[in-house]
Amino acid sequence: MVFQNPDATLNPAWTAGGILSRAVGRLGGLSGEARRQRVDELARRVRVEEQHLxxxxxxxxxxxxQRVAIARAFAGKPALVVCDEPASALDVSVQASILNLLAELQVTEGVSYIFISHDLAVVRYLSDRIAVMYLAKLMELGGAEEIFTPPHHPYTEALMSAIPTLDFDHPSERIPLGGPVPSLSAPPSGCRFHxxxxRFLGDLCVNETPPWREVAPGHNYLCHIEPAELRELQLAQLRDRGAR
Ligand code: SF4
Known part of the structure; x- marks a missing residue:
């Protein structure tokens, strides 16, 4: 696992090399010279220089x-790495280098990621499939490009409207999410997002759990609005914005 804040997960009393060596011993089962070589190899892969060990x-x-934390996650040659907001605690200037490193390791090490993030632009860059969750419930699931193409769940739509754009002719029109975030211990009835x-429809959304709709094989969302209607509503909004 790669956590959000390396300060909270790297033992401050140990050197970077000691942290990696322990992980290689525990997760990789290596000792002696093989262990030392694997630490050096991991450091090279994540581009941590020798003196920094x-x-x-x-x-x-x-x-x-964060590079040391990533190297530690790969110490046991995992098939799956969970990345929990791995770049969001970093300066913007280093975020890209960490994301590029993760993308590179995904290929060279042949791993899958479960990549948790609130930043849809980052998610789009790294993901093959995207699951959008709200209040601990799956709202939409589909291929990365499908999720970004209407129709998408109204919550996904709101998240997308928050992605900054450099297109000054068509600035994104942010969809505000009104009201407080409901309690997870007492989630709203019917649709959790209501x-x-x-795009609230009234009593139907308050009283009835929405169905799981299929847009195309492998792309589904949870809403009372049918795909054809939702697509029209969302495309009309995009056209409207483009006309302004
Ligand atoms: S079911 Fe209703 S409240 Fe829930 S996302 Fe769809 S329109 Fe919105």
Missing amino acids: EAKPTELSGGQK TRCH
């Missing part, structure tokens, strides 16, 4: 610490 986490930059949904 002697440093403690407090002596490393945020990007270097207290904040901009």
